[in-house]
Amino acid sequence: MAGGSGRPLTAGVRAERGRLLVSIAQLTPALAYFALFYVGPLLVLVYISFLTFRNFQFVEPLSFNNYANVVTSETFRVLFSRTVLLSLLSAVLAIAIAYPFTYIITFVFPGRSRSLYFLILVALFGGYLVRIYAWRTILGVEGVINGTLMTLGVIEEPIREILNGPFAVVVSMVNFLVPLAVLPIYAAMQNVSPGVIEAARDLGSSRLQVTRRVILPLVLPGVLVAFAFCFIAAAGDFAIPALLGGVESPFIGNQIQFQIGQTSNWPLAAAMATTLIALVVLIVAGVALVARRVIR
Amino acid sequence: MTAAAASANVASAARPRRRPRVRNVGPRAFLVLLILFLFAPLFVVVLFSFNATASLSFPIPGFSLRWYDKVLDDREVVAALGRSAIAAFITGIAGGAIGILAALGIQGLPPRWKGAVQTVVLIPIATPALLLGIGIAIYFNRLGIKPPRLPMAIAGHVLLALPFVLLTMTAALERFRFSLLEAARDLGASRARAFWTITFPLVLPAVLGAALLAAAVSIDEFIIAFFNTGSDGTLPLVIYSRIRRVIDPGLNALATILLVATTLLAVLAARTTTARR
Structure with a gap:
């Protein structure tokens, strides 16, 4: 751009600068909102996590005591590892379902991809708690599966193990995560041209090789975003383990809710939440790093 | 055409189509299973909400609207419905x-910044709702703002909805022909006139869709509402507090009402934002 003839250039630069100012003005409400209701609350949360809980008050001095408590407690360690393991499993399963779905609607039935994607959007925005309730209805002791099996005479006693355990938690978690995983993978898959796949096939690659060498490297960013969304949503959940996990499988979220609801120990809850987000970010970054190395 | 001729026609039409149908059996089965997995649980709830008895097993003995009557007579439910609607x-x-506004702003940014800003706006989706929920609760508490607490939940809902709104809006704006705007300005239209005659009608459906999407996010949201509204809860909170009690068939009706509200909003939103290209 440099060195053009004087006047039109300055006019252009001025117009560009004006456009930029308008853009910034238009972005201001969103940025202000973000600062007020996102950055502010999270900063306060981190601050609270360093306070001391005494006589149902949060008081200074600031210390790392809450974090020390979180890291050294055996109970909390069990909760953290269960949260991470079941969330990882759920996220991986959700992607394992969302990926072929996205592939199929993009390349096998491209004519119907719109309506099928539409269904996924509807599933995504429709009924988080209703879904949990539905799984309870289906898997419960007096639920649909047990009730129907007993009516049919297949079983005498209801099977108790299907609800209130890790199984029910993972099933309903995956059920809730699949649409969330489809979104970014679908967006990434739109960048893969069918021609590239055909070319690879014509050159003798197997279906597996095409996926591994052609499609996966191209959609990897989308898959990683999907993993982050799913893993984070699962690890921060407490309603699914509370309503479907029984007493055996609470997540760290349930403990956080307990500390706030029952003991009003906000500082400890804040420290647990901050530890959780740190752990989640580390794991997501680690997975992204490994995936980038392996898939290229 | 006689019936025999018609059936012969159908048979001959069906024969050549059989091969491709067989070829995609796997993908087809996968799609059917996935759709069942995603929607059958919801269908079960809807079905049992019309059950004439309180049992939760197949076969269903008969249908009635009694659970809806029961639920809509319930003051707590009606109040929660009102709060959810607000x-x-x-x-x-x-x-x-x-x-x-933000989507228009992003649109006008230089390409280098665009990507960065588009990533930043996704951050609320990538933050556990738990963190946002307790963060907002403690934040207002520290600011010294006490109940009514519904606005606190709403503040969180807007935050959660913004990324989705921005995603759909920026996607929609990418498709608009803003050259029309320049043409109008070149032909002497004022900035305001160009906005009202071109930008506004072009953008309106996408804005409506985005607003509906935001409303859908709010109606369905549970975790932030849980930590902020307390006993003056929205509809999902009423469902949550009742799930643990003994089997209450009224819950099926309640869940169906919530489901219909969210699905309706989501369908309308998805249609307005994905309909035209």
């Missing part, structure tokens, strides 16, 4: 307004 309405308006 929250959804405000989230829709606020989310839509802030979102459209």
